Amino acid sequence: MNLRHESGGLAPEKPATGAPSQAEGRSRRGLTPAVRWPRPSGPRLPPILPRRLRPRRLPRLWRFFAILGPGLIAANAGNDAGGIATYSQVGAQTGYGLLWVLVLIIVALIVVQEMSARLGVATGKGLMALIREEFGVRWALVAAGVVLVANGGTTIAEFAGVAAALQLFGLPPELSAPLTGGLLGWLVLRSGYVRVERMFLALGAVFAAYVVTAFVVHPNWGAVAHDTFVPSISSSNGFVFLLIAFIGTSVTPYMQLYLQSAVADKGTADADYGYVRTEVIASSLLADFVAACIVITCAATLHAHGVTNVTSAGQAAKALSPLVGNGAKYLFAVGLLGASLLAAGVLPLSTAFVVTEAFGTERGVSTAPHEAPLFYAVFVGLLTAGGICVLIPGINFIAVLLVTQVVDGILLPVVLVFMLRLSSNVRLMGRHVNGRLAKIVGGTTAAVLIFLTLILIFDSLFAG
Amino acid sequence: MIFLSELLRATVVDVRQHTVGTVRDLVARMGEPYPRVTALVVSHRGRDALIVPWGAVRQYTEREVSLREPESELALHRPAEEELYLSRDVLDKQLIDTDGRRVVRVNDLQLANVGGKLLVVGVDIGGRGLLRRLGMEEMGKRVARALHRDWAQKFIAWDTVETLRGDGRSMRLRMSYKKLARLHPADIADIVEQMSNVDRQAVFASLDDETAADTLEETDETIQAQILERLSLERAADILEAMAPDEAADLLADLPAERRAQLIGEMQAEEAGDVQELLAYEEDTAGGFMTPDYVAIPQRLTAAQAIERIRELEPEAESIYYIFVIDGQERLRGVLSLRDLIVASPETPVSQFMIRKVFSVPLDESPSEVASLLAKYNLLAVPVVDEQDRIQGIVTVDDVLAEVLPAPLRRRMRTGA
Numbered sequence: 001m002n003l004r005h006e007s008g009g010l011a012p013e014k015p016a017t018g019a020p021s022q023a024e025g026r027s028r029r030g031l032t033p034a035v036r037w038p039r040p041s042g043p044r045l046p047p048i049l050p051r052r053l054r055p056r057r058l059p060r061l062w063r064f065f066a067i068l069g070p071g072l073i074a075a076n077a078g079n080d081a082g083g084i085a086t087y088s089q090v091g092a093q094t095g096y097g098l099l100w101v102l103v104l105i106i107v108a109l110i111v112v113q114e115m116s117a118r119l120g121v122a123t124g125k126g127l128m129a130l131i132r133e134e135f136g137v138r139w140a141l142v143a144a145g146v147v148l149v150a151n152g153g154t155t156i157a158e159f160a161g162v163a164a165a166l167q168l169f170g171l172p173p174e175l176s177a178p179l180t181g182g183l184l185g186w187l188v189l190r191s192g193y194v195r196v197e198r199m200f201l202a203l204g205a206v207f208a209a210y211v212v213t214a215f216v217v218h219p220n221w222g223a224v225a226h227d228t229f230v231p232s233i234s235s236s237n238g239f240v241f242l243l244i245a246f247i248g249t250s251v252t253p254y255m256q257l258y259l260q261s262a263v264a265d266k267g268t269a270d271a272d273y274g275y276v277r278t279e280v281i282a283s284s285l286l287a288d289f290v291a292a293c294i295v296i297t298c299a300a301t302l303h304a305h306g307v308t309n310v311t312s313a314g315q316a317a318k319a320l321s322p323l324v325g326n327g328a329k330y331l332f333a334v335g336l337l338g339a340s341l342l343a344a345g346v347l348p349l350s351t352a353f354v355v356t357e358a359f360g361t362e363r364g365v366s367t368a369p370h371e372a373p374l375f376y377a378v379f380v381g382l383l384t385a386g387g388i389c390v391l392i393p394g395i396n397f398i399a400v401l402l403v404t405q406v407v408d409g410i411l412l413p414v415v416l417v418f419m420l421r422l423s424s425n426v427r428l429m430g431r432h433v434n435g436r437l438a439k440i441v442g443g444t445t446a447a448v449l450i451f452l453t454l455i456l457i458f459d460s461l462f463a464g
Numbered sequence: 465m466i467f468l469s470e471l472l473r474a475t476v477v478d479v480r481q482h483t484v485g486t487v488r489d490l491v492a493r494m495g496e497p498y499p500r501v502t503a504l505v506v507s508h509r510g511r512d513a514l515i516v517p518w519g520a521v522r523q524y525t526e527r528e529v530s531l532r533e534p535e536s537e538l539a540l541h542r543p544a545e546e547e548l549y550l551s552r553d554v555l556d557k558q559l560i561d562t563d564g565r566r567v568v569r570v571n572d573l574q575l576a577n578v579g580g581k582l583l584v585v586g587v588d589i590g591g592r593g594l595l596r597r598l599g600m601e602e603m604g605k606r607v608a609r610a611l612h613r614d615w616a617q618k619f620i621a622w623d624t625v626e627t628l629r630g631d632g633r634s635m636r637l638r639m640s641y642k643k644l645a646r647l648h649p650a651d652i653a654d655i656v657e658q659m660s661n662v663d664r665q666a667v668f669a670s671l672d673d674e675t676a677a678d679t680l681e682e683t684d685e686t687i688q689a690q691i692l693e694r695l696s697l698e699r700a701a702d703i704l705e706a707m708a709p710d711e712a713a714d715l716l717a718d719l720p721a722e723r724r725a726q727l728i729g730e731m732q733a734e735e736a737g738d739v740q741e742l743l744a745y746e747e748d749t750a751g752g753f754m755t756p757d758y759v760a761i762p763q764r765l766t767a768a769q770a771i772e773r774i775r776e777l778e779p780e781a782e783s784i785y786y787i788f789v790i791d792g793q794e795r796l797r798g799v800l801s802l803r804d805l806i807v808a809s810p811e812t813p814v815s816q817f818m819i820r821k822v823f824s825v826p827l828d829e830s831p832s833e834v835a836s837l838l839a840k841y842n843l844l845a846v847p848v849v850d851e852q853d854r855i856q857g858i859v860t861v862d863d864v865l866a867e868v869l870p871a872p873l874r875r876r877m878r879t880g881a
Contacts (some may be wrong), residue, residue, distance in 0.1 A: 124660035132569070133556045135595040140556075264660065266690070360558070360569020360589060 048134040056399035070262030071280035074113065074255045075287035079159025079207060082154065082408075085401035086242075086249040087291050088316040091298025093242060093308050096219075096227035096236070096252060101243065103228060105250045109284045112416065115423050115434070116256045117280050120263030121273050122423075122432035127260045127415075128358040130422050140358045143418060150253045150411045152382055153404035154246075158267055159386035160346065161340030164313035166399040173390050182389035184345045185380065189365050200345070203338020206331055207290065212325040214293035219300040240456050245402050246411020250291060254347065256415060257354055269437040273432070294319075310398055350380035379464040410453045413446040420446070468550055468573040469597050476506045476516070477528060478535040485530060488513060491543045491550040492584055494767070497623035499548065501575065501582040503541035504529065517541040518582060531705040550584065554627065558659070559587060562643045563624040565651045567658040572596055574619060576737055587625055590618025604795045641670045649675060653682035665694050677706035680715070683722045689718045692727075701730035708733065710755035710863065713742035742857070748836050751827035753864070756856030760788040761814065763797050768810035770800075786845055786858070789818045794854045796847060824849045827856060835864045 090098050116127070123130055128147065132140035159177060165178040233239070263276060301319045302310065310316050317332035324331050349365075352375045356363035362372035369376045389400065420442045424434045434442075468490065476484040492499040517539065531538070548554060554570055561568045572594030574586035587877060588596075592615065593822065608615035626644045636744045640823070646668065652671075656664050665881045668676055668691055679689055680703060692700050694713065704712045704727060704768030716724045716739060728736045738756045745751030749835040759779045761770050774787065783799050787799040787805060798818030808817050824847045838846055838861050845860045 124662040136556055137571070139593055141598070359594065360571065 003367055004408055006088050006228070023073065028447065065356065070114065070259055070266065071117065071283040071287075074116075074259040074285035075109070075280075076204070077202075077255050077258065077343060077346075078250050078252055078287050079290055079339065080154075080158060080343045081336060082157040082405045083254075083291065084250045084336060084339065085157075085161075085209065085295065085310070085398050086245045086405050087294035088298045088302070088319060089310045090242060090246055090399070091295040091319070092115050092302040093238075094309050095299040095303040096224050096296065097232055097234065098243070098246060099224065099228040099292065099295060099417060100231040101246055102250075102295065103325075105231060105247060105291075106285065108208045108247070108441060108445040109249045109251050109288060110281050110436055111417070112251055112256060112445065113259055113280045114277055115419055115438055115442060116259040117263045117276050118273070118429070118432045119419065119423050120260040121270065122278065124264050126264055126357055127419065127422075130428070131418050132262055132358040132426070134422060134428070135418075139418075143175065143414070144151050144355050144358055146411050147253065147257065147351060147354060148378070150408050150415075151257075151347050152385055153253055153407040155347045155351075155382045155386040156389045157346035157404040158340040159390045160397040161336050162344060163390045164401075165333040165337035165340065166202075167397075167461065168313055168317065168329050172215045176391040177387045180341070181383045184264060184341070184348075185383050188345055188349050188379075190197050196199040200342035201336045204342055205330045205338075206335035207294075209320055209323060209331055209335070210297050211290060211293045212302075213320055214296045217297060217300040219296050224296060239404075240452055240459060241406060244409035244449065244452050244456060245372050245405040247445075247452075248407070248412060249286065249405040249443070251412060252405075252408050253415040254350075254408075256419065258346075258350060261350070261354070279353065283349075311396065312398060316398070348379045348386075351382060352376070352378040380401040406456075409449055410456075413449045413453075416446040416449075465526070466526065467593075467596060468553060468555060468584075470595075471504075471524065471529070471575070472531045472551060474524065474527055476504070476531065478531045478538075479522070480535065481530075484508060484516075484531065486512070486533050487513070489549045491515065491541065492548050492550055493544075493685050494546060494548060494627075496498055498578075498583040498585055499622070500549060501550075501584070503543065505549070508767070514538065515541045515543065532762075548627070549707055558628050558663075560626040560628060560644055560655055561587075561589075561620050561624065562626055562647060563620065564654075565647070565654055565749065567628075567655060584622050586621055587617040588617065588619055590616070592617050611868055627668070628659065641667055645671055645675055649652050649678035650682045652679045653684075656683060657684055657687055661690060661694070662689055668695065669699075673702045673706045676703045681707055681711045685715070685718060688715050693719065693723060697726055697730050701727055704739070705731050705735040708757060709738040709756055709775060710753060710757075710857075711744055713739045714747075714753070717743060717747065735781075745827060748831060749827060750825045750829040750831075750848045750856065750859055751856065753831070754859045755863070756857045758788060758845075758855070758858040759784060759786070760790045760855055763789045763813075763815045763818070765814055766810065767808040767812050767817075768807055770805055774805075786847075786857055788822070789814055790855060790870060793852070796824060796849055796853055796855045824853075824855075825859070826850075831864055834859050838864060 114363075119127065119130065125133075126139065128143060130145045159180060161174050163173040167173065223289045259280070282374055297314075298310075298319045299324060302308075302315070307315065313332065313336065317329045320328035320332055355378050356372070356375045359374065361374045362373040364372070364463060367375065389395070390397070420439065421432070423429055423432075424439065426433050467843060471487050471490065474487045474728055474787060476487060478484050485506040487504050488507045489505035490501050492501050492505040493504065501514050501518050503517050505513050505515055516531065516683075520531050520538060522530050523804050539654060543549075550573060552589055554573065556570060559569050568587070570587050571590065572588035573584050574588060575582055576585045578585075589652065592601060592604065595601045603636070605615060624643065626641055627726045635758075647655075652667075652675070656667060659667070660811075664687070668679075671679065680691065683691070683854045692703075695703070704716070707715070712735070716727065719727070731739070741756065742752070744753075744755070747753075756780065759774060759777060765773060768826065770787065774784070785802055787800040787802065791797050797822045798815070799822045800814060800818050804819075807816075808814075823835065823841060823843065825836060827850060828846055829848070834846060837843070843861070845858045847854055848857045848859060
């Protein structure tokens with residue numbers, strides 16, 4: 001009843017017992033240890049202060065985030081700056097016309113992500129490490145090259161996303177690009193990154209606004225349903241380009257690398273694989289649902305009003321105006337900023353990790369740059385590349401975002417073929433070896449992308 | 465001296481100079497201190513690979529391996545389960561460098577002919593090994609010369625490495641990881657943290673309970689839980705019993721409730737009781753990170769009796785420096801240092817020379833308060849008491865240090881930099 005009294009009990013006051021006595025502080029300086037262990041081996045001395053420092057426990061809230069499934073994070077990485085731009089462009093350019101592709105993408109994404117998780121569970125290793133171990137140095141070099149280009153491109157895309165978002169707030173890229181690169185480098189190397197990571201994650205969540213908008217704008221659901229299940233293709237200029245970008249941004253190589261490493265690091269027990277698979281499938285469905293909402297929203301707003309080519313972030317943002325009116329610009333900018341910063345921080349670091357993992361050189365942010373030259377070269381190189389590309393005078397950020405997604409799409413088959421070969425190896429996978437479905441869907445996805453790439457090359461060479 | 469990568473490209477010819485095929489792999493028998501090559505795997509287009517015993521080799525160079533016999537008369541080798549395929553099982557895989565205390569990747573293997581036997585003597589972990597595999601070592605050398613740089617090989621000797629067999633076979637073969645087990649647990653923990661889960665599991669399966677417990681205490685806590693969850697219930701309980709109760713309690717607190725209950729049920733009653741008491745306290749309080757390993761003696765004892773009692777108790781090393789004195793109701797009455805006890809004349813009752821005013825903290829004290837108390841009075845440990853002033857455990861300085869150090873410093877100390 002007396003609530004005030006009870007809450008008063010929470011005040012930090014020390015109980016009377018055991019309050020430290022003021023007298024008799026006996027110095028024990030003589031016992032302060034400076035124990036050096038005999039190396040390399042020898043009799044074990046009785047330790048005075050035997051235990052190494054334990055890592056500090058994460059506060060509860062962070063621990064909750066830490067158990068957020070890797071599948072969810074990986075799948076949502078598809079909805080980064082490149083994803084938003086591509087889906088907006090798909091909606092604007094083709095209306096509902098490419099929704100049927102999304103159905104196929106969902107199938108491909110689920111199968112490919114499931115394969116990544118399975119590789120992680122069965123082998124406990126990352127994809128690059130497996131490629132090195134199973135295919136040797138040459139193929140590891142090829143894979144590292146592919147990963148560097150794909151992730152480098154994606155990093156550039158994230159920087160373009162940051163610059164585009166900050167431009168909506170009036171900050172010119174000349175300022176925002178070096179600032180972003182410097183800030184992210186500093187945060188990651190000083191290991192303060194994990195604190196802000198959650199903030200970026202939360203900022204990116206404003207893209208849920210698209211889900212609401214997709215219903216607010218009352219799209220023609222009949223047309224949506226028709227185009228989702230009846231394929232249509234167009235011979236118009238840039239159709240193949242858009243198609244590759246669409247697939248490349250939804251099933252990015254980076255997502256596979258991340259998911260496999262994350263599952264391997266978590267050390268999921270064989271018995272728990274069922275949970276991981278459920279999570280991976282649900283997350284893929286969620287990510288593609290959001291993608292579908294973006295496409296539908298942009299189709300019903302931009303495309304319906306004759307905007308068939310998104311050329312600026314401001315234009316893409318207008319798709320949200322039915323929901324928030326003039327605030328659309330800022331809502332869009334905040335979401336784009338969060339999604340881009342999240343990926344821009346993670347990509348260079350994880351790329352540096354997977355590349356050094358394959359070549360067995362020193363790595364990690366607790367090493368000094370001269371001890372781990374390759375690690376730091378990749379990390380700083382990617383950040384610099386991102387910053388510099390954004391600074392090219394007159395560059396169109398939306399174009400950068402689309403082109404980098406196409407690069408991802410073109411390189412994805414290489415990663416897929418490695419994954420298929422590895423996950424079909426009984427010696428490695430045991431009972432987790434590929435079934436027929438995984439082989440067919442994975443193989444088809446790779447084949448389709450290779451086919452589209454050939455058309456694109458042919459197109460640009462001869463049709464120009 | 466020849467490298468595995470060089471032999472792997474060699475052509476195999478028999479005594480009549482007929483080409484048999486190309487070397488695909490070498491089979492080696494593990495042995496101390498160096499593995500001995502027992503056979504070579506020779507493949508030829510359109511045929512199954514032949515496994516030719518090394519004894520049939522007359523001579524070998526980087527380009528050619530010639531055999532003593534005609535191909536038709538070769539007696540083939542049948543590798544035993546414990547024999548390794550150097551290219552399939554070792555090359556490009558990870559190894560433990562027990563000297564450097566790290567996990568490295570094998571870029572190449574160095575082989576040497578010793579008394580007619582071909583032995584694996586060294587592991588190339590450097591960039592030169594990588595370029596050699598790519599057939600570009602010469603080019604690299606020229607670049608180094610042009611830059612006036614010395615381009616050193618980076619080798620580690622085979623007798624300091626331990627192979628990892630993260631493919632499940634290691635479990636069946638019960639590898640002993642002898643070299644690894646000789647290291648200090650803190651070093652084993654550093655190495656284990658760099659391994660894949662499968663390898664960790666294999667290593668922990670091979671360590672004895674004491675070493676496994678010490679190693680687990682030193683391991684990063686996310687990895688601790690993973691390791692424990694994958695061990696058999698019985699084995700996990702054995703390791704938990706050997707751990708310091710406060711560490712065991714912390715670890716158990718991170719496990720799912722069901723698994724925790726199973727493990728406590730499986731532990732010996734005494735250790736299980738200690739751990740359960742500790743689990744009852746909030747994590748961020750003195751009660752949460754204290755250890756029940758402390759020495760308390762009744763105040764009626766003499767110095768000689770006290771020493772005798774400590775001898776019987778065989779306390780853990782870290783708790784022996786402070787000896788707490790309690791009365792009939794288990795209330796904290798005083799404290800002695802080991803030194804006080806030894807220099808006192810044997811017949812003096814401890815109550816006469818103990819320090820009566822003891823610093824202590826309540827069960828719900830915060831880590832930073834405990835830390836500042838320890839720092840201010842230069843104490844190694846402080847007792848934790850309940851409302852009736854009864855001693856429940858002690859907090860040692862190392863336990864509290866981890867709670868209050870700033871993050872960058874903590875990281876540096878953990879990586880030993």
